[in-house]
Amino acid sequence: MRRYCAHNRLNRLGTLTYRGQGCHDPIQLRRDVAQFFRSLRQLLGEDPFPYVWVPEWHKTDHGLHVHFAAGRFIPRRLIEQAWGHGFVHIKLLGQLAAGAGPRDEARVAARYLSKYVRKSIDERRIANRHRYEVAQGFQPTTVPLHARTVDDVLALAIAAMGGEPTDVWLSDEAIGWEGPPSVWAMWP
Numbered sequence: 001m002r003r004y005c006a007h008n009r010l011n012r013l014g015t016l017t018y019r020g021q022g023c024h025d026p027i028q029l030r031r032d033v034a035q036f037f038r039s040l041r042q043l044l045g046e047d048p049f050p051y052v053w054v055p056e057w058h059k060t061d062h063g064l065h066v067h068f069a070a071g072r073f074i075p076r077r078l079i080e081q082a083w084g085h086g087f088v089h090i091k092l093l094g095q096l097a098a099g100a101g102p103r104d105e106a107r108v109a110a111r112y113l114s115k116y117v118r119k120s121i122d123e124r125r126i127a128n129r130h131r132y133e134v135a136q137g138f139q140p141t142t143v144p145l146h147a148r149t150v151d152d153v154l155a156l157a158i159a160a161m162g163g164e165p166t167d168v169w170l171s172d173e174a175i176g177w178e179g180p181p182s183v184w185a186m187w188p
Contacts, residue, residue: 001052001110001113001114001117001132001134002107002110002111002114003140004050004052004110004134004138004139004140005052005069005106005107005109005110005113006103006106006107006110007138007139007140008050008071008106008138009071009102009103009105009106010050010051010052010069010070010071010106010109010110011069011071011092011093011102011105011106011108011109012069012070012071012072012073012074012090012091012092012093012109013067013068013069013090013091013093013109013112013113014067014068014069014070014079014088014089014090014091015065015066015067015068015087015088015089015090016033016036016065016066016068016079016083016085016086016087016088017065017086017087017088017089018062018063018064018065018085018086019085019086019087020086021062021063022058022062022063022064022065023063023064023085024063024064026055026064026129029055029064029066030055030129030133032085033053033055033066033133036082036083037051037053037082037135039081039082039084040074040078040079040082043078043081043082044074044078048135048137048138049070049071049072049135050070050071050134050135050138051068051069051070051071051134051135052068052069052113052132052133052134052135053066053067053068053069053132053133054066054067054068054113054116054117054131054132055116056116067112067113067116069106069109069110069113071102071106073092074090076088076090092105093105093106093108093109113132116132117131117132143160145157145160150170150172150181150183153183154168154183154185157185161187163187165185165186165187166186166187167185167186168183168184168185168186169183169184169185170182170183171183
C-alpha cells in the first residue's frame with residue numbers, strides 16, 4: 001500500500017462516516033464504498049483515478065467508517081454527494097519540511113493508512129477479505145533487476161532510479177540473518 005500511495009501521489013486523506021446507528025456489516029460497507037467511488041468517478045467526469053481505502057471499526061459501538069486517500073483535489077460537496085450515508089472529511093497533507101513534495105505527502109498518507117491496516121484484526125472481521133482496497137489499473141510496475149553480485153544489482157537499481165538511495169540495508173550485515181541474500185534500498 002505504501003508503494004501504491006507514493007507511486008500515485010495520494011496526498012489527500014478523507015474519512016467517510018455513517019450517520020445514525022452506523023454500519024455494522026462489513027459486506028454492506030464494501031458495497032457502499034464501491035458505489036461511492038463509482039459515483040465519485042461519475043461526478044468527476046468518468047475518468048478513473050487512483051485511490052486506496054481502509055475500513056476501521058469505531059472505538060464506540062457506532063460500527064464501521066472508512067479512511068481513504070486520493071491524489072487530486074476533489075470538492076467536498078462532490079464527496080458528500082457521492083457518499084450520501086453521513087459525514088465526510090477531506091484534507092491535503094501539507095505543512096511538511098521545506099522541499100517536501102507530493103511524493104513526501106503521499107508517504108505520510110501511506111503511513112497514516114498503514115496504521116489502520118496493522119490494527120489487530122478482531123472477531124468482527126470477515127475472513128478472506130482484504131484489509132485495504134485500491135483502484136485497479138494504477139499499480140506501480142515491477143522492474144526486475146538481475147546481476148551476479150549485490151553491488152552489481154545495486155548499481156542497476158541506482159541507474160534505474162536516477163540517483164543514489166537515501167538508505168540501504170544488506171542482509172549480510174544483519175546478525176543472525178538466515179534468509180537468502182537480500183538488499184533493501186529507499187530513494188527520495
